[in-house]
Amino acid sequence: MGLDFTVVPAYLDTILIGVLWTIAITVCAAILSFFGGILLAVIALYAPWFLRLPVRFFAWLFMGTPLLLQLFLIYFGLVQLGIDLPAFVAGVIGLGLHFAVYNSELIQTAILAVDKGQMEAARTLGCSRSQALRKVVIPQAVRDVIPPIGNNMIALLKDSALVSVIGVSELTLSSQLAIGRTYRPFEFYAVAAVFYYIVNLGMEAVMRRIERKTSLSR
Amino acid sequence: MDIELILKVYPYFLEAAVVTIELSVLTVLLGLICGALAAAARMSRFRLLRIIGAVYVSVFRGTPALIQLFLLYFGGPQIGIQLDAFEAGVIGLGLNIGAYMAETMRGAIVSVDGGQTEAARTLGLSRAQAFRKVTLPQAMRLMIRPLGVNINAQIKGTALVAAISVVELTYTAQRYIGSTYKPFEMFFLAGVLYIIIITVTGKGITYLDRKARLP
Known part of the structure; x- marks a missing residue:
C-alpha cells in the first residue's frame, strides 16, 4: 500500500x-x-507542615511517574470518586498539575534566590509577610524563571498529544478518527506532525516575546 | 487501600517493570548513538551534514513523541517498515530522545573553552586529535549531568509505548485499572516501581558525575 495524500483534504x-x-x-x-506552580511553590516553602508535607509528597510522586499514568489515574480515579468530568477538563487538570509540579520546582529555587533584603525592605515599609511575598518577592522570582517555564510550556504542547488516550478529540485523536475512516495512518499522522510542528513554532515565538517583555535587560 | 489486591497483582507489575527497564536501557543506548551522530553532524565542516543534523533535531523535538511512535508503528507498513510493537517502541523513542541528547552533547562540547583546542593545535595535534584528546574528554565530564536529565525523562517517556500495546508498567496499570476499578492502588503500585527505577538511575548518574568531577 503506497502513500496517497489526496485523501487528506x-x-x-x-x-x-x-x-x-x-x-x-x-x-x-x-x-x-503557571498559577498552580506558584501556589505549590509558596506552599512547599512557607506553609505549615501539615500542608507542606503532603504537597512535597505529591510533587515527588508526580515528578517520578509518567504523565500517561497520571492521566489514567485522574480520569479513572475521579470517576471512582463519583466525579464525572468531561474528558477535556480531566485532560486540562492532568496536564496542568503535571507541569505545575515542574514549574513549582523552578519557582521555589527562584524565590530562594531573591535577595533577602527585598523581603526585609518590604516589611520595613509596612507590608505584611504575605503582601511582601505577593507584591515584591514572587514577581521577581517568577520573572527570573520565565525562560525555563517557557521550555516547560513547549513540552506541555507536545505532551498534550497524550490526552487523546482519555478521549479528548484534539489533533492526535482527530487524526485517528480520519485514519479509522480511511485506513491511511501514515498520511494522517504525517499531517498531524506538520500541524504540531507549526503550532510549536508559533508557541516558541510567543514564548520569545514574553521573555523579551519580562526580562529586565531590554 | 486494598492491600490484598496489591499483594495479588504485584508479580505482574514486577514483570512489567522489567520490560520498562529493558525499554529504558535500549532507548537510551539508541538515543546516545543517534545523539552523538547528530551532534557530530551539526558541528561538521560539511554544510549538507549540518543541515541533516539540524533537521533531525528540529523535527523530532518539534513534534510529539506519541505522533512519531504512531507514525512508525501504524504508518511504517505503508512505506515497507514492518516492526512489532516493542521494536517500534525502541526505535521511535530512541530516535526521539536522540534529538534531545544531541543538543545536550553539542551544548557541552561548545562550552569547552576554545583556547583548549588552540593550545592543543599549537602543541602540534591535528584537528581530530585535539578534539579526541582534549575537547571531548572535558565535554564528556560536562554532559553527564544533563544527559542524566534526558535519561530520567526517557524512563518516564517509555510509558508512551503503552499506547501501542507494549505490556510495560503503564499498560499493565491501565489494564488492571480497567479490570479491578481500583485506580489508586494500581497507580500506587506502578508509581512505586517507576520511582525505584528513577531513583536508582539517578543515584548512578550522581555517582558517575562525582567520579568524573575534577578534584
Whole structure:
C-alpha cells in the first residue's frame, strides 16, 4: 500500500478543529500550571507542615511517574470518586498539575534566590509577610524563571498529544478518527506532525516575546 | 487501600517493570548513538551534514513523541517498515530522545573553552586529535549531568509505548485499572516501581558525575 495524500483534504476540517482543541487545551493547562506552580511553590516553602508535607509528597510522586499514568489515574480515579468530568477538563487538570509540579520546582529555587533584603525592605515599609511575598518577592522570582517555564510550556504542547488516550478529540485523536475512516495512518499522522510542528513554532515565538517583555535587560 | 489486591497483582507489575527497564536501557543506548551522530553532524565542516543534523533535531523535538511512535508503528507498513510493537517502541523513542541528547552533547562540547583546542593545535595535534584528546574528554565530564536529565525523562517517556500495546508498567496499570476499578492502588503500585527505577538511575548518574568531577 503506497502513500496517497489526496485523501487528506476531505478531512482537513476535522484536523483543523483538532488543532484548535490542541491549542485550547495547551493554553488552559499552561495557565493552570503557571498559577498552580506558584501556589505549590509558596506552599512547599512557607506553609505549615501539615500542608507542606503532603504537597512535597505529591510533587515527588508526580515528578517520578509518567504523565500517561497520571492521566489514567485522574480520569479513572475521579470517576471512582463519583466525579464525572468531561474528558477535556480531566485532560486540562492532568496536564496542568503535571507541569505545575515542574514549574513549582523552578519557582521555589527562584524565590530562594531573591535577595533577602527585598523581603526585609518590604516589611520595613509596612507590608505584611504575605503582601511582601505577593507584591515584591514572587514577581521577581517568577520573572527570573520565565525562560525555563517557557521550555516547560513547549513540552506541555507536545505532551498534550497524550490526552487523546482519555478521549479528548484534539489533533492526535482527530487524526485517528480520519485514519479509522480511511485506513491511511501514515498520511494522517504525517499531517498531524506538520500541524504540531507549526503550532510549536508559533508557541516558541510567543514564548520569545514574553521573555523579551519580562526580562529586565531590554 | 486494598492491600490484598496489591499483594495479588504485584508479580505482574514486577514483570512489567522489567520490560520498562529493558525499554529504558535500549532507548537510551539508541538515543546516545543517534545523539552523538547528530551532534557530530551539526558541528561538521560539511554544510549538507549540518543541515541533516539540524533537521533531525528540529523535527523530532518539534513534534510529539506519541505522533512519531504512531507514525512508525501504524504508518511504517505503508512505506515497507514492518516492526512489532516493542521494536517500534525502541526505535521511535530512541530516535526521539536522540534529538534531545544531541543538543545536550553539542551544548557541552561548545562550552569547552576554545583556547583548549588552540593550545592543543599549537602543541602540534591535528584537528581530530585535539578534539579526541582534549575537547571531548572535558565535554564528556560536562554532559553527564544533563544527559542524566534526558535519561530520567526517557524512563518516564517509555510509558508512551503503552499506547501501542507494549505490556510495560503503564499498560499493565491501565489494564488492571480497567479490570479491578481500583485506580489508586494500581497507580500506587506502578508509581512505586517507576520511582525505584528513577531513583536508582539517578543515584548512578550522581555517582558517575562525582567520579568524573575534577578534584
